Amino acid sequence: MDRLLFGDNQFFGVNHMSEEKARAQSMRFQDIKAVIEVLDTAYDAGINTFMCTTHDRIAKVCDHMRANPERYKDFIFYPCMPYAHKYANAVTEDGILGTLKRFTPDEGFINAAFRGGMSLATKDIEGITTLLIDAEMKMFAGLNTPVIFLQNVVVDLLLGLGFKDAFRIFADHIKTHYNAEPAFITMNMPLLLDALEDLGIENPIVCSNINKIGFRMCGGFEAYARALREKQFRAIAMSVFASGGIPPREAIKWVCEQPNIQSIVFGASSRGNILSTRDLVGEYWT
């Protein structure tokens, strides 16, 4: 994994501080060309990995990369699935079963699986899960996706429910069908590490908030620090600036001092911010 990964929140109007800023970003990145321009800036600055949600609009970025294989020969995607709002809104409209039918390519499979009514066989659960994964991965066909993430809303939902076997189903399918490393995003890192350990998933890639002020580090700052010191896993730090709560230099310096962090994922819209983050990481991470 690269040390610095480029995130995508800024492209889709995700801003934890302000809806106004989020909307301004949506407007700025309405044209996919504007997204690609920023990606080019990052790529030319030596940041080759794009960690992105499986949002419909990413399909256009994928098309662009496929159309210019020479230019993007070192470009790496880390897909993060699913884009949860798509499913949440569909559940309001059509319920859980209707949503599954809507998003799986093979409606016959869902109908057959649910015909049994009360009892869904294990193979059906696995079948539905893998169909959903395949539907999300379709847009990346032919592109380099060595690490594939399950998004935090799904990871944490399953974690809370105690439906840990789903992590195993996900991990196995990602390894066997995509020859890629399964990875997990979570807001509850210490708890997730325990669950993955129970499942025997060794040295997992886990992305979570890791920042100096403990912003959205559920389970507590101390538990995170202990996990970084003691647990066998590959940590990716996100929200290192705590949504603007920590000045960049201070934020990067602190993260670079923590043990066991393999990568930092960050989002930026301007060339200036991309380069200054790259340079700060270069300065403190030796």
Place this chain on the structure above:
Amino acid sequence: MVRLAVVGLGKMGLSHFSMINAHPEVKVVAICDAMGYVLDVLNKYAGTPIYTDYNAMLNEVELDAVIIATPSLLHGKMVRSALEKGIHVFCEKPFCLDVAEGGELTRLARQKGLVNQVGYHYRFVGAFQEMKRLLDLKAIGEVTHVLAEAYGPVVLKPKGSSWRSQSSQGGGCLYDYAAHPINLLNWFLGAPIGVGGTVVHKIHSKNTDDKVFGTLFFENEVTAQVSVNWSDESCRKMSTKMTVWGSQGRIFADRQECQAYLREPVAALPDYSSGWNVRYTTDLTKEVWFYLRGEEYSAQLDYFVGCIKNQAVDNLNSFESAWMTDQVISMMIEDAKLGPSVKIGNHALAAPKKNNRFFTFFTR
């Protein structure tokens, strides 16, 4: 340990189950849903005992508390059965479609001395809590008007097959979306004395409403306007915003931030100055034990558990407060049937004044 059951495992129920199941002071001892397949999966993989019959569950399982997240039409009966068994209740919003029943249940919960909470999670959002604090301190003087808005991309096409697309089941923009800003209005201003000009219309839906507008009238000429639309694709997700005008300033709040314009400094608010002041939810929010989809969802459940442990029955988001919102919704439904109060062509036109220059210009 609080022994708890989750009833109804749709979108809200599943997320409540996930959060409360991770709570260190709670043991989820049963889950209940009419849909076998959801239960089946959860029983197989999470190992929680399952029921398809709610009353059988109440009879067979020793419970301290229940979370009810079934379709809204079922809330009333289920809440009553739980209260009668002496069980603390957290119920999803809206509380009760039948307003009379809501009143009875409010009284029953009080009489039994049980914790009674409804899932209006915006009251647990830092920015709205800050807005409430500023209003209680009269930071902007006397409130004159409020704009209460919510927009989001739920129904964008003429289809939908769940209970949420049926107004008879408590589905629709009014119950699902508008209930939130109305509930915040109730929190800030109390109960209105009347409603007027209500519009509850379809855009894409066949059997329910997609947009809601209306005016709420409070004592002392305080007014509020509600503007809600869940067929707005320009919003990435639900966006609820409140703007309050007062004699001494204005406050805006949404899930992210609280922006207050104060005409004068306020003695009780030493860290606020005159002019604009911005506070962010990220700074105002306390850490939660488990994060799934926003601190407020975790916080409201933690609060419920805390109230049970401390036997605090005068809790926030009580049945009584949610019942107030139910009453406003019911008034708005009645008002919407009336349509426009004055129609073109059948009102007495004001006669123009004789010396009106504008008038003489045209009749010259």
